[in-house]
Amino acid sequence: MPAELLLRRGLVDDVGDRHRRVALRPLAGRDEARLADRDDALVAQSDEDAVHEVLATCVERLGGYRDVTPVHVAALSRGDRQRLALALRALMIGDQLVLTLRCPRPDCGELADLELRVSALLDEGSTDAPAEPEWWTVDTPAGKLRLRTPTGADDEALAALAGSPAERAAAFWNRLIDADWAALDTTSRQLLARTLAGSGSLPDLTFASPCPACRALLELELNPFDLLVRELALGTDRLLAEVHCLAFHYGWSEDAILGLPRARRWRYLELLRQQLDGRPLV
Numbered sequence: 001m002p003a004e005l006l007l008r009r010g011l012v013d014d015v016g017d018r019h020r021r022v023a024l025r026p027l028a029g030r031d032e033a034r035l036a037d038r039d040d041a042l043v044a045q046s047d048e049d050a051v052h053e054v055l056a057t058c059v060e061r062l063g064g065y066r067d068v069t070p071v072h073v074a075a076l077s078r079g080d081r082q083r084l085a086l087a088l089r090a091l092m093i094g095d096q097l098v099l100t101l102r103c104p105r106p107d108c109g110e111l112a113d114l115e116l117r118v119s120a121l122l123d124e125g126s127t128d129a130p131a132e133p134e135w136w137t138v139d140t141p142a143g144k145l146r147l148r149t150p151t152g153a154d155d156e157a158l159a160a161l162a163g164s165p166a167e168r169a170a171a172f173w174n175r176l177i178d179a180d181w182a183a184l185d186t187t188s189r190q191l192l193a194r195t196l197a198g199s200g201s202l203p204d205l206t207f208a209s210p211c212p213a214c215r216a217l218l219e220l221e222l223n224p225f226d227l228l229v230r231e232l233a234l235g236t237d238r239l240l241a242e243v244h245c246l247a248f249h250y251g252w253s254e255d256a257i258l259g260l261p262r263a264r265r266w267r268y269l270e271l272l273r274q275q276l277d278g279r280p281l282v
């Protein structure tokens with residue numbers, strides 16, 4: 001069953017219409033096997049390309065689009081892609097998310113578990129929230145400037161940019177505003193940055209919790225792409241063994257097994273385990 005999600009900005013098509021409603025499906029074993037082939041690259045840097053490919057595979061429908069490609073996903077805002085990654089994580093692995101934090105005080109180092117619900121992280125944007133504006137107009141000393149939120153294509157471009165940090169920042173901002181960043185005064189730049197930060201376009205993914213031993217504050221900023229990629233990669237390590245086990249016991253073909261989503265595969269494996277242990281199946 002696909003999961004539904006309402007994006008904040010969505011995809012803006014050629015005639016300016018918004019496509020915000022998403023139906024997500026879990027990755028099938030076949031998709032996981034394909035990802036496992038590029039596992040090393042994925043885990044090493046969780047590069048934008050790979051994340052867009054995973055998300056496109058799992059988006060069954062995006063508004064009026066039924067054949068969603070990585071290019072469509074790359075056209076979504078950073079916040080929308082983070083929401084997609086979280087929703088996919090919840091769909092494949094579950095709503096509960098337990099993160100382990102280590103106290104930063106060197107004389108303490110205590111570990112603390114932080115328990116989150118993915119649905120709560122998504123809540124603010126998931127009901128009937130109005131669409132986020134495509135452009136913001138910002139009053140600055142340099143005049144009225146237009147600003148938009150960065151998309152995946154902007155993030156991909158940023159990753160590929162060479163030069164000093166200042167040059168890279170200027171090139172990145174020039175994609176988002178209708179002015180020349182390098183020619184702007186400091187106040188105008190600050191106003192633009194503040195508008196983007198306060199736009200609510202990104203889900204709030206920073207968490208703080210007191211250390212159970214010394215009460216120091218443990219802080220964490222969740223990166224949904226790293227989280228998704230890391231958890232998917234953990235599963236792919238076991239994929240071959242799972243296919244072997246299901247093929248051996250049920251006599252199914254590799255192709256049929258790889259057509260199952262992870263949750264279904266794991267349910268059959270659990271049934272097998274129960275049967276082999278002589279426990280009741282229901």
Ligand SMILES: [Zn+2]
Nearest residue numbers: 103108211214
């Ligand atoms: Zn502590």
